[in-house]
Amino acid sequence: MKRIAAGMAVILLAVTMFGPSDGYAKKTSVAEIDKQLKQLQQEVQAAKAAQEKADSRNQEAKHYKNKTTLNLDYVLGQIAQVKGEMTTISGKIASTEKSLTVTATELDDAEARVASREKLLESRVRLMYTDGAVSYLDVLLSSTSFSDFLDRADSLKMIVDQDQDLLVQHKLDKQTVIAKKQELEGQYATAKQLYTDLEAQRSMLKEKEAEKQELIAYYDEEIENSEVISAEQDAKLVELASSRSALEAQKDKLKAEEAARRAAAAKAEAQRRAALAAAKAAEKAKASKSSGGDSSSVASAEDYSGGDGPYLRPVGYARISSPFGYRTHPVTHEVGKLHTGIDFAVPQGTSIHAADSGTVVLAQWYSGYGYCVIIDHGGGVWTLYGHIREGGIKVSQGQRVERGQTIAESGSTGRSTGPHLHFEVRINGKPVNPMPYL
Known part of the structure; x- marks a missing residue:
């Protein structure tokens, strides 16, 4: 719309720019025309300054638009890169979720073993509390034979080993449960952080892209506005040049009329002086009773070479x-x-x-x-x-x-x-x- 408006403004100025205004036509004094010409010159300088400023704004806006477009291309490249990272992160999240499932199963198994051993240990403690403490030495000494002694010794060793193994396994399973819990919490935290980082990158890139698009739209408007101003000033310069040409022609006409009046006055004065000189010469000749005297006059002509006919080629037949x-x-x-x-x-x-x-x-x-x-x-x-x-x-x-x-x-x-x-x-x-x- 602004380009159309600029075009209409140029057309309107072009329609009105040829021929001076009524104000110019009525001027009859060279001094007044000079005043108008001075005013026109000021307007020309103002129009030229406005046009130069618009051209400068246009070039500056184009520069920053190009720079912003390059930045936008870089941001779009980053978006493409982040999309690739998003695919990788999604794979990591899926892998983490699978590991979480396995870890949860292992944790359930370890907790079940710990619970089972805790029940066995509790039953053995209750048995010892109910029957009272029995010395391993009393068990061995109550043997009826050497073979019975060996059997009792082997049985006691198995019991001791079993109790020891039970305690060791119980301790290991307890540690496993703690480690698995910590690992599970760490994996959950990692997955959560991955999601957070992904969303932050996506949000940041969207903001940057929107910002660059907004800047490009702003610079496009600046370029369009400056072009409208430049076109208007172009038309105004032509209008002012036409008005100035009309004033110069009127000024030349006034000067020519004034020169003609002065030439006529000078010619009349010359004729008056020539007649006076002739009268004096005749009177002197009559007084001296002598004859003669010759007078001559000088004529002048103005030569003018017109510009009608076909125009000359400004640089010959180039x-x-x-x-x-x-x-x-x-x-x-x-x-x-x-x-x-x-x-x-x-x-x-x-x-x-x-x-x-x-x-x-x-x-x-x-x-x-x-x-x-x-x-x-x-x-x-x-x-x-x-x-x-x-x-x-x-x-x-x-x-x-x-x-x-x-x-x-x-x-x-x-x-x-x-x-x-x-x-x-x-x-x-x-x-x-x-x-x-x-």
């Missing part, structure tokens, strides 16, 4: 590298972009000549044209000469130039891929094909 019409822009690569003039392929520093006589309405940097000269030839016809080298402009704003006069030197400033002259013919501000005019 090769045309790009004609008028639609094309793919060589710098921005925009498809279907109207090339509003023709390009002459000439080396850096080639002299550029005025296609016809007229008044310079612009001689400065002009947006994508780089350093540029525009000449008003009257009747709504302008010619434009773009991509002039830095320091190559040979005329100034408001200057009267003649057909074939050197006005600049070719270069490659502005949006240009190499040294050449971009030449336009504009009728009432609209670019037309220059070829029929050359």
